[in-house]
Amino acid sequence: MNYSFKHLILAATLTISFASISQKTNETSAAVERNNSKKAMMTGNAEGALKSLLSAKEYIDKAAVHEDTKNNQKTLWLIGDIYGTLYTLAKATDDNDLMAEVGDDGLNVAVQSLTRAYPLGKKYKGDVVSTVDQFRNGFFMAAGALYDQEKYEDAGFFYEWQGRFATAIEMLDTTAWFNSGLCYEKAEKYEQAAMNYEKLSNVDYVMSGTHAAVFTSRAYRNSENLERAKAVIVKAREKRPSDKELLTELVNINIESGDAAGAEKALNDAIAADPNNVQLHYTIGTIYIDLASALKTQADTTGNLSRLEKSTLLKQASDRNGQAEKALRKALELAPENADIQYQLGAHLYNWATELKLERDKLSKGDPRDAELLEQSESKMKGAIEVLEKYIEKDPENKAILDILYRAYYKSGNSEKALEYKRKLDALK
Secondary structure (H helix, E strand, C coil): CHHHHHHHHHHHHHHHHHHHHHHHHHHHHHHHHHHHHHHHHHCCCHHHHHHHHHHHHHHHHHHHHCCCCCCCHHHHHHHHHHHHHHHHHHHHHCCHHHHHHHCCCHHHHHHHHHHHHHHHCCCCHHHHHHHHHHHHHHHHHHHHHHHHCCCHHHHHHHHHHHHHHHHCCCCCCHHHHHHHHHHHHHCCCHHHHHHHHHHHHCCCCEECCEEHHHHHHHHHHHCCCHHHHHHHHHHHHCCCCCCHHHHHHHHHHHHHCCCHHHHHHHHHHHHHHCCCCHHHHHHHHHHHHHHHHHHHHHHHHCCCCCHHHHHHHHHHHHHHHHHHHHHHHHHHHHCCCCHHHHHHHHHHHHHHHHHHHHHHHCCCCCCCCHHHHHHHHHHHHHHHHHHHHHHHHHCCCCHHHHHHHHHHHHHCCCHHHHHHHHHHHHHCC
């Protein structure tokens, strides 16, 4: 009885051992077939490469479901490598049968497996990194070629997966996510663009001086998701409440929502929260200048406007110009020696005075607004001269300001001062 029991235990132990060895063999065989596939591909034997790759998948699928190997770093790495390669090959060749073999979620399976493998130890960590880098480089090259062919949606797909594979080794590939967002935006896939840009807005990513939060919001606006667009900007402004691009985007969202009052409130709330912030007053001033310009352009270029509609737009533009002057003067009051503010305020008043004069020139003879526009134009030109005279003291060779002063004095009827600045300007040419 005792003898039989011992042999029974031995037999059971050997059975378990052989089963474990069998699963290890599946893991090893998958690695061998994977290597055979790569060797075949290097020699141009595409048929042999695919055959070995499918054989590798068959072996690794068995290892992936067995308790002894399914959580092994090697198995997980091989799943990522094999599934990623098969999916990429199927997509590149439009092979529907091969795509069915690997599954539509083949790249997801690959990334998830590599993500699990990466932190499990050092033995295969280098292999995981190498596999990830190979896919990232391959996707980058494929995306670039597709972009050149103006296949923007496909390019966005490969840039996106370049970014997704990087996450498997705990890396945020900012360039990949930005490029993907840009491609999807060009393909008018705005929701996908927004989601990819948003990954960068969470880490304060900047490209060409523009915050990713603005790109994200713009894409959400284009997808008509104004609520999400606003949420992105509100979050970004927690870190940068005075940022002009973020404030401008918030104003755009409110205007696009048909909430002009909300646009005004966004600016007023910013001031109320930090009334002595020089940069904030300066930023809001420049935003109002942009809004005034947009309204005037709308009045001048939109066809079929009634006289009342056009007059209303011009009145709104004038109001915005006035708000711009008020904000910039407040900024200058807080920082009277700030050259940037002097420059912006002076240029704004000069341009506004010029616009008022042009508007006056279009009036019919006897129009009651003639005297009012003349007074406003002269007042703004005088203000521009006062501010820019202070600026030129600090930067006497600034050609742009010398030119404005020359023209401002000329338009004001002071030919002597106009010639003085004209000579200074000519001397620098």
